[in-house]
Amino acid sequence: MPKHKPIKFEALDQGVVKQINKIISENKTAKSILNATLAIMATGGIITLGALAPGLLTEINKISRRKRRRGMEKYREIWKNFNLLKKKGDLEFIKEKDDCLFYRFSEKGKGKVRKFIIDELKISAPKEWDNKWRLIIFDIPEKKRSGRVAFRKKLNDMGFYQCQKSAWIHPFPCLYEIEFIKDVFNLKPFVKIFLVDEMTDGKTLYHFRNLLKQVSTK
The missing domain is CATH 3.30.70.240 (Alpha-Beta Plaits)
Structure with a gap:
């Protein structure tokens, strides 16, 4: 896979970040590749192989070739979704700094994140x-x-x-x-x-x- 500069995202407001983290942790249906990509971006994450899967570079030689291939396919899909969101105008380039490319959501993209949250929002049962x-x-x-x-x-x-x-x-x-x-x-x-x-x-x-x-x- 070709090398690339890490992509850093400007996080949305804390209320949105809190709700996204809750959704991803509680709701399996929210863990699709596209939604995972949105979550990484909205919470100010970084798209690199290590950042997406902490410890993966250390463990990669310990897993089977089949599992390794699935992991790389997921990685490619996340990059594919990033490029798709950028092409549709959901993301805006801000600057390049410290060998890292910075992006943020456009108003259109923020609407897409809100829709993602609304679609997955649910009331959790307390202990x-x-x-x-x-x-x-x-x-x-x-x-x-x-x-x-x-x-x-x-x-x-x-x-x-x-x-x-x-x-x-x-x-x-x-x-x-x-x-x-x-x-x-x-x-x-x-x-x-x-x-x-x-x-x-x-x-x-x-x-x-x-x-x-x-x-x-x-």
Whole structure:
């Protein structure tokens, strides 16, 4: 494989980085080659053989030729995706410094990263439930109808229960996830999150009965 200069990426904001790291660690479907490439770029990683797979250069002679070939194929695919994203205008060249090429996401590319996060976003079950409920209430104007539809769909995808037309509920912590979705769809003024100490609605309790069996309570 031809030699190349390392590619260094300007990290996105810490909220995005935190969520990407969480998604990659928890969700196997997020570990595709393309999504792995996006994660490396968004978190300020470096595309080099060693950086992509720490210790690989040391261990490479210990593995079979077949496994070694698969590793190199993955490496080539990541470079292929980098070049594809660059060609599509998702990445912008910043500068060359210390024998390293620096890139950052364009506004178009940032949108692609946000879509990646939204698609993979989910509510994680805590080790111990605090016995509180998260109530999401929104009043989104008609001029933001597309955002309203997307917001409802994502709430449903994440397992929220629709207790009223514009009221959804979930037992597990989800503040960051909701705030992130509000920001992506530009809905911050229209969505409120409430913490409910007690749930008396039988339909809601029945809906989450199996989910709550999976966690211990305080």
